[in-house]
Amino acid sequence: TAFRVQARLRQRLYDHLLGLGPAYLTHARTGPVATSMVEGVQQLEVYFGQFLPQLVVAVATPVLIFAFVAFVDLPVAAVLVGAALVTLIAPALWHRRDRAASYGRNRAYSAFGAELLDALQGLATLKAFGQSGERARLLEQKSQELFRSTMWLLGANTMGRGITDAGMAIGAAAALAVGAWRVHAGQMDLAALLVILMLGVEVFRPLRELRMLLHAGMLGTAAARGILDILAARPAVADHGQPTNGTSPTPTVAFEGVTFAYPGGRRIAHDGIDFHVSAGERVAFVGPSGSGKSTVVRLLLRFYDPDAGRVLVGGHDIRELTLHDLRRRIAVVSQDTYLFHGTVEENLRMGKADATPAELEAAARAADAHEFITGLPQGYATVVGERGIRLSGGQRQRIAIARALLRDAPILVLDEALSSVDAESEALIQQALDRLMEGRTTLIFAHRLSSVIGADRIMVLDGGRLAESGTHAELMTRRGPYWRLMNPQVSAARSEHLIAIDGTSSAASAAEGERAGAAVAEDGAVSSKTMGWLEALPILIRMIRGYRARLVATFGLGIARVAAIIAVGVLSALVVRAVKHDAPFGALLVALAMAAPLAGLLHWLESWLAHDMAYRLLNDMRLALFRKLDALAPAYLTRRRSGDLVAVATHDVELIEYFFAHTVTPVLVAIIVPLAVLGTLAMFGWPLAVALLPFLLYAALSPLLRRAHIDQLGSRAREVSGDLSAHTVDSIQGMAEIVAFQRERARGEELTARARAYLAARMPFLADLTREHALHEAVTGLGGLAIIAAGAWMVAAGRLDGAMLPLLTLLALSAFIPLWEVGQVGRQLADTLGATRRTHAIDSEPVPVRDGPGVPAPRPTDTMLTLRDVTFTYPGRRRPALAGVSLSVPSGSTVALVGSSGAGKTTIAHLCLRFWDPDAGEIRLAGHDVRAWQLDDLRR
Known part of the structure; x- marks a missing residue:
């Protein structure tokens, strides 16, 4: 059920983002959106699959308690119901105060992910300018903000857990005290008091299990904030147009009195622009940066609607056309051409999904791309990397042109298509563009003279207005805005020196990214499948060395907490024993009243210290991870997808928190407490210890049984999750291409397929987790029955005081508490191992370039x-x-x-x-x- 909810929610988010369009992504950062779509939805797995069902059971608990205990004794039932209601409601009221903290944590988490994604994708530029260290300091600030916001939220959360623990212990103690006085007064028999004793805090088990899921509930609630923020956003345009029923309007384009300002912008991008482009005409648009050239493209593709005036295609107001009908008539080649992670062929098929191999080759030849493509290691099946990083700029542009040729749209838009290529690539691409423009209505947006000189008309934009228009010769003669823009290019002086570089390999085989990534797996997912727990544990333990004081304090509090819980059971049993023998029990009730709230207080302190230590370590890990990626860049980044790396630094690192906050201390407690219980039972009679030992051994060893299989499942799920995250980032950043080429459905199906792959990898793990939980419950019950059976035999044989049997039974059951907690943690640690493997895979990567010792500062003029x-x-x-x-x-x-x-x-x-x-x-x-x-x- 939880996975079905996740699948529907992820699909709804994707569909909603498509409805919002590229306009939304111009002011929303990719990092937070991708985090919500992948990690945010995944964090709802436990929320929907465990937290909400357990919440329903917990809400029903007071009614069930009353229905059962009322048959035993009505006043005691009333006490237990009152305690259950307080235990259920008080934490909920407390948690109402942490809504602002939940929002703050989500904002800090999203901000860190966004900054990290920007830093990773721009790491080569940062290093080129010597600014990667400065960006690391910015990330440190964001990471500190994330730590503070997380601890603020956890403070409120752990207090809620403390209230729950204290409420359960106090409720059980109060019920026993009332029962003891009623037996002493002759209003209730001793057998009923024994029932109340054996129920103890177990009657509150649904509330205790809900408390254990509060951390997941906290993360799920925080994640839901980001998801709801996206779903609450409204699209910039509404698709209310009417289908054209197969008719094909003439490929004309017109702007009539168009005025437009970007939402939140301070100035007008277009101020009453009028122009008309006839069918088959080539019209160029030039102007200084910010003059409104790219805005024409965005309005034509209807990423936005004008504030005034109309945009017409084929004589139709584009608001009267469906977005599908409008965009299928337009092909775009832009300055920031986006190639998706995949093969050359897959990127070409963006233009025509059902293209034959012959059509693909013909388009590539026409774009002067076939030669370099066939020179790649796998030809058309070569993976180009995220954003086409394994190709040079000229190669990316030629693939974009081939894609546009396959699109075969009657209207062609060239948006700075030659802005980022070298001189030779420019000549080749210009030839390909000339072939592409044949027979098409073409709008050329450029600042290069070579791109616009052959246009039928040139329109000059300046300050959001149409300043002048004409042919190149006419505009140069006028010596107006166009002349001022282009004259420097016409009269540009030659460089002082010109050095020709003749590559030793063909242009095709020396592609900038392919060179570095040819020897690695093409999926680009971070993985380290060879590491087991024997290798992982020393790595994790080394991280704790700087936090020894906190670790020792956490150990002490963990043992004290379990001791307080055991003390409640032991004191309760001693009260019953005193009542049976008609001995004074007032002092025991006072001690019980002191021990009951102490359990909650100690649990709050232990949880706070453990999480404080864990999240400080996570903060250190994130910064160390970025510094290692800084040292590895740019070569390593051509082999890995930025979305996957962000997933490692965010969600994978969060999963490692489970080891530091929920494993280290519970494991030590799970060793000490059962040994102490076995020793105590042996003091009363070795048969008791022998009867309990097999069940304790199973409970202790079950987390280790089939460990390798579970760890493999967890690691596989983390890798598939990383691929899903990378695909999501790719889709968000390439949303304009997806929309322009009308590949929304196909891309959505790819996203769904990856989500299903994650489900297929995750379900066996969760099924095993559920099975082990049920077995542990059965083993705990059987262990208690074994003690009762052995104790009854010893009582019958005169070797044990019958009044001690309830106490020893409760003591035996208490030995399973830390083992049960470790059992829960042990299965979840498969995720932690998978995450540790992925972080270690990056950490163990050899650094190709080391810092030098330094040189004396040269003279400013000495730069040879x-x-x-x-x-x-x-x-x-x-x-x-x-x-x-x-x-x-x-x-x-x-x-x-x-x-x-x-x-x-x-x-x-x-x-x-x-x-x-x-x-x-x-x-x-x-x-x-x-x-x-x-x-x-x-x-x-």
């Missing part, structure tokens, strides 16, 4: 750069990207490196910045080998 016989081959590649390259750049000079796409231009830049080190030769800056420089000094 020299490459001597530099040879370099990317990891996983056979051919070198550079072979024996030598060049010298004198101080203060300007040098242009030119060459075909993939010839090695970017490689030289990366080697100079020490993203990698050359295999042979040397690079010297200011007379020093770059390997001697400290990295931040070099990059600044």
Whole structure:
């Protein structure tokens, strides 16, 4: 049921995001949205699957208690019902105070995820400018905010748990006290008091189990805030248009008096713009940055509606067309072309899902892409990486053009399609664009002269208005805004030096990302399947070394808490024994009244300290993880998907908290308490200890049985979850392409398939968890019966006082409490192991470039750069990207490196910045080998 709810909710979120459109994602950061869609929905697994069902049972508990105990004694039943109501309601009233803390925690968690995603995707740029350390400090601030908000929420949460524990213990003690006085007064018989004694705190078990799920309830409630915020957002446009019933309007485009300002913007993007583009006409739009060029594209695709005026396609107001009918007539090639993680073929099929191999090849040839594609390791089946990171900029653009050719739409939009490519790539891409524009109505948005010079008309935008229009020659003659924009390009001076780079491999085989990722698994998921608990435990234990004082205090409080719970049972049994022998029991009741609330107080303190230690450790882990990724970038990031890495730093690290906060102390308590109980039973008679021992052994060993199988299930679920997270980030960041190419349904089916894969990986784990829980309950009951049977035999044989049997039975049952807690934790630790494996996989990755010892500060004018016989081959590649390259750049000079796409231009830049080190030769800056420089000094 919980998984069905998750599936529906995730699909609803995806559909709602599609309805919100790319406009929503221009002001909503990818990190929080992806976190809500993946981790937020997953955190509702326990919330819907365990917390809510247990809450229903807990609400019914007071009624069930009264119905059962009323047959024994009505006044005692009233006391138990009152205690149950207080135990149920008081924590709920307390938790009403932490709603603001829940919101705060969700905001802090989302903010950290967003900053981390931005930092990871921009890590190469940060390193190039020597700013990765500064970004690490920003992440440290965000992580500290997350720690503080989490502890504030946990403080309220653990207080609620303390109230629950205290309420149960006080309720059981009060019921026993009332029963004892009634027996003493002759109003109730001793047998009824024995029933009350044996019920003890077990009558409150549903409330205790609800208390154990409050942490999951807290996380689920916090996650729901982010989900509800997304669902509450309203789309910028409404799809109320009418289908065209197969008719094809002429491919004309017109803006009539269009005025538009972005929501929350301070200035008008368009101020009364009018223009008309005829069928088959090529019209270019130029203007300074911020003049409104890209806004034309967004309004045409109806990401927004104008505040005034109309946008028409084929003579129809686009608000009268369905979004499907409008967007299927338009193909877009943009400056920030988004390629999805997948193969070249899969990205090409965005344009036409049912394209034949011949059609794919024809489109690639027309886009001048076939040659480099066939040179890739797997040709059209080569994985391009997230955002096409394994390809050069020119290669990405040519795939985008081929995709647009397959789209075969009558209206073509070229939005700065040549803005980020080198000179040779520009020439090749321009030729491909010329073929693409044939017979189509084309809108060209550009700042490069080469892109617009051949247009039928050029429109100049300035300050949101149409400043002038005409052909290139006409506008240059007028010496107006167009002339001021383009004249510097017409008269641009030549560079001082021009160096041609001839790559040792073809342009196709030297793709910037493929070079680094060819030798790794193509799914890009972080995994370390070889690690078991023997390897994981030392890693986790080493992290605690700096928190010994907190750990010792937590151990002490854990033992004291269980001792207080046992004391309540023991004192209760002694009260019954005193009543039976008509002995004074007032002092015992006073001691019982003191021990009962102490159990709740000690549990609150233990939980607070354990979580404080755990979340401080998580804070350290997140920062260490980013610093390691900083050292590994950019090579490592070409092999891994940023969404998966964010999942490691957020959800996986959160899962490791389970070990620190819920495992270390309970395991120690689970060793000491059962041994103490067995020793006590042996003092009263060895048959009692022998009777209980097999059941305790099973309870203790059950978390270890089939450990490898459970850990494998948990680790597999974490890897599938990471893939789901990465796919979600990919979908959110590529939402504009998904919408523009009308791939909403296909992409949604991919998301559903990954969600089902997660379900398939998760369900066996949860089924095993449920089965073990049921077995543990049965073993606990059988252990109690074994003590009663052995004790009855000893009483009959005169070897045991019959009045001690209830006390010893309660004592025996109390030995299962810490074992039951560890059993619950033990199964959940499969998730922790999977998360530890993934974090360790990153931590154990060898760093390709180490910091140098540093060099004396050179003179500001001493910046001579020299490459001597530099040879370099990317990891996983056979051919070198550079072979024996030598060049010298004198101080203060300007040098242009030119060459075909993939010839090695970017490689030289990366080697100079020490993203990698050359295999042979040397690079010297200011007379020093770059390997001697400290990295931040070099990059600044």
